[in-house]
Amino acid sequence: MTKKLCGTNYPASICFIVVNEFCERFSYYGMKAVLTLYFLTYLHWDKDLSTAVYHAFSSLCYFTPILGALIADSWLGKFKTIVYLSIVYVIGHVVKSVGAIPTVGNSSVHIALSMFGLILIAFGTGGIKPCVAAFGGDQFDEEHGSERQKFFSIFYMSINAGSLLSTVITPILRGDVKCFGGDCYALAFGVPAVLMIVALVVFTAGSVLYKRNPPQGNILLEVCNCIGFAIKNRWRRCKYDPQRKHWLDWAEENYSKRLIEEIKMVLRVLVLYIPLPMFWALFDQQGSRWTLQATRMNMAFGDTFVIKPDQMQMLNALLILLFVPIFDLIIYPLVGLCRINITPLRKMATGMIFAALAFGAATLVEVNVVKTVVDPAPARSCLLQVFNLAKANVSLKIPGSDLFPEPIQYLQDPSKYETLPLEASSKELKIQVTFNGKTLECNHTFDEQKAYSLILYPDTTTGIQCEHVDDHIVKNEDGNPLLRFLNTLPEAINLTVGQVNFQLPSSYSMSPNKTVARGEYSNVSCSLQSDQCSDFGLGLLDFGASYTVILMEESGKIVAHKMEDVSANDVHIAWQVPQYVLLTIGEVMFSITGLEFSYSQAPANMKSVLQAGWLLTVAFGNVIVLIVAEGAGLEQWKEFLLFAVLLLAVFIIFSIMAYFYTYVDPDQLDKIYLKDSGKEGNDDDDDDDDNRKKKTDDLHLNKTGKGTRL
Structure with missing residues (x-):
């Protein structure tokens, strides 16, 4: 007998399942x-490759559920499938975390471990x-449907x-905790690995309480076999057999008429x-293109x-x-009061419009x-x-x-870079410098498509x-400022x-750019080769900016002159x-409505087929982004x-398809079957049909909840 939670009809085993799902997600x-x-910042890939691999991974995550369902329903059962694949899951997290440790191998090893993980x-x-x-x-008895x-x-x-919680916490672990001299990706991946271990331990801890149904075969496999047989049979026999009303009718020799009619409904x-992947192509860019956009914005709310x-x-x-209850309790009832027929397909089409508007807003930003x-x-x-x-x-x-054309003033902060024509891939230029009535010629070689700072400084012999x-x-890829120092002092300095830490040699030496955290720097510690020096301040080093700080000695102390090479991010x-907001509204109207619509339009034992089809639309949506990111080569706003x-075009196509779609009442499925098959009473196939109808695939239990995240 199933053990219940105290005073309720809820099985005690569901506590382990809920905690497992929380930790896994x-x-x-x-x-x-x-x-x-x-x-971007650890493996040092460019933005397009980073986006492509991100969406390739996302796509694979939505192709593999079909494999999981086949294993569970046809071979191991759900419990063993969850346990064994969770072990694979844990190993993947651990490998991914190890790949983020800089001391483990070289960049090739990090890439290999990351991809394998x-x-x-x-x-x-x-x-x-x-x-x-x-x-x-499965843990609930049939009479406890409401529970x-x-x-x-x-x-x-x-x-x-x-x-x-995870999207709030893991970025903090990445950015605020420093390890190995930089952002701590090993910890940011390690904590999810620990949570997945906890998920596996919690799930297996409840094993003695679980009710387990044995594998009963996978309806998706049966559907594929039926479709394959119909196509093959039609190809072989269409020349000498009379034409049939529907191409699936060619499977009647081996499959029941009920199954064939159910497959027709599902198809x-x-x-x-077919048009739906384009919505997911936009939706899943929150974690790729939109995150990359955020790195070039001002992320400070006050001080x-x-x-x-x-x-x-x-x-x-x-x-x-927030939006799901608002739409269910306020928006949809108000629209209904206006006598507007808000069918599921109309909701989905409207969701596409909101997603397109979201990307219109992203374009403006x-x-x-x-x-x-x-x-x-x-x-x-x-x-x-020029400095x-x-x-x-x-x-x-x-x-x-x-x-x-105008004289360059002392310690003038250049407002922008000037484009210098070279007329070749590399060219030596003789630059004439006029200073205090004297003219000096400097010879410098410049390469195309590079950026340079020309530093003019005093000299006791020539004057300059x-x-x-x-x-x-290029702006820093994690959004933080870049900083470098120009040391004009006659001795080395450590900052x-x-x-x-910055270590600068003497006499007009320039340090490399280094990433520093955004913030106010009122106290920079320094030490000279011969002695300590007084601390000085740099002020605000802001998001996305690149700074050159010129260190000079004035009145016996070190003074820092800050120059802004690349402007700080000024869009908040x-x-x-x-x-x-627009994309989430689109998700509420598209995703949740789409799942509810799908489940209402198919027989009970075909719901797993629709679940597989729905997940494949997400997978193919990520494939679209992968192709565009690697192949289009567009500026980001144009992309x-x-x-x-593209989504607006798909909206038009989907709206036309929806207009010609006839809704099916799930309570009338049997009547539709009898009408289409021409039956008035029982058929020889009735027993088999009834058994198949009762053998409802377990995946139909995976109904959408309010606020589902796939």
């Missing part, structure tokens, strides 16, 4: 939240996805709770699924609170919990974000800025160029000298900015909120606009 979404930045995670999370909710539903529905509400609440819904770019994803889970980005030099040109340290105005004359150094004009992260336009 925490581990999955926590790992995924920091994944794009891991590719992600593949194992994809098989683990995808494999158990169709099993856990259904296994929870089972309440369990699913609790179950999906645990999914959202795990998602929300009508699956045809509607005390700073959000991280990968934390913005938590808005979706938070807004889902992106157009403003890129205004602080320094465009790279075109071919056969380079970028040049004048010569304590008097200096005039520059560059052959073949009219740059710098000039040197040029390579500049880094500590926050937790970052709050401007991303509208696009998250956002392209996705918005």
Whole structure:
């Protein structure tokens, strides 16, 4: 007899299942939240490759549930499938965490471990996805249907709770905890690994309480066999057999008429699924393109609170919990009062519009974000800025160029980089420098599509000298500022900015750019080669900026002059909120409604087929992003606009398909079957048909809850 929770009809075993799901979803979404930045800042991939691999992983996570369902229903059963694939899941997390430890091998080893870990995670999370909710539903007796529905509400609440908490916590572990001299990705991946171990331990701890149904065969496999037989039979016999009303009727020799009619009903819904991947192509970019957009925005809320770019994803889970009851209790009833027939397919089509609007909003944000980005030099040109340290105005004359028509003032902060034409891939230029009535010629070689700083400084012999150094004009990929120092002192100096150390040789030496945390720096500690020096301040080092700090001795103490090479991010992260709001509204109307519609339009034992079809739309949506990210080569705002336009086009196609779709009343399925088959009474196949109808696949228990995250 099933053990019950005290005073209720709820099986005690569901406590273990709910906790398991919370921990598993925490581990999955926590790992995924920091994944794009891991590719970008740790593996040093470019944005397009990072996006492509992120969506390839997401796609694999939604292809593998079919494999998990086949294993559970045809071979191991749900309990053993969950346990064995959870072990694979844990191993994947551990491998992924080890791959994020810098001391473990070289970059090739890190990439190999990361990819192997992600593949194992994809098989683990995808494999158990169709099993856990259904296994929870198995614990209830048939007479406790209302309790089972309440369990699913609790179950999906645990999914959202795990998602929300993980997308808040793991970015903090990544950015605020420093290890191995940088962001602690090993910890950010390690904590989800621990949570997955906890999930496995908790699930197995309840094994003595579980009610386990033996494998009863997979209806999806049966459907595929039936369709395959119909196609093959039609190909072989169409020349000498009379034509049949429907191509599936060619399977009547081996399969019951009821099964064939049920497959026809399912195919009508699956045809509607064809345009749906485009919605998911937009929706799943929250963790890739939108996170990358956030790294180029100002993420400070006042002086005390700073959000991280990968934390913005938590808005979706938070807004889902807020919007679902608002739509169910307020929006939909109000629309109904206006006598507007809000059918499920109309809701889904409207959800597409909101998702397209979200990407329209993302396009507007992106157009403003890129205004602080320094465009790279075109071919056969380079970028040049000038630092004048010569304590008097200096005039520059560059052959073949009219740059710098006005004298450059002492310690003038260049407002922007100037484009210097080279007329070749590399060119030596003779730059004339006029200073205090004297003219000096400097010879420098510049390469195309690079950025340089020309440093003019005093010299006791010639009066002035000039040197040029390579500049880094690309904004820091994690959103933090970049900092470098130019030491004009006659001896070496050692500096500590926050937790970052700079060691500079003497006499006009330039340090490399280093990442520092965004913030106010009022006390930078320093020490000279011969003695200690007084501390000094740098002020605010802001998001996305690149700074050159010139160290000079004035009145017997060291003074820092801060120059801004690349402008700080001036678009606030709050401007991303509208696009998250619009996309979440689209998800509420599209995803939740779509699942409810699908389950209402198919026989009970075909719901797992629709579940597989629905998950495949998510998988193919991620494939679309992968193709566009690697193949289109568009500017980011143009790519956002392209996705918005494509979804609007798909909206039109889907609306036309929905217009011609005839809804099926699930209570009338038997009558439809009798009418289509021409039966008035029992048939020889009735017994087999009734058995098949009763053999409901367990996956139909995986009904959408309010606020579902797949």
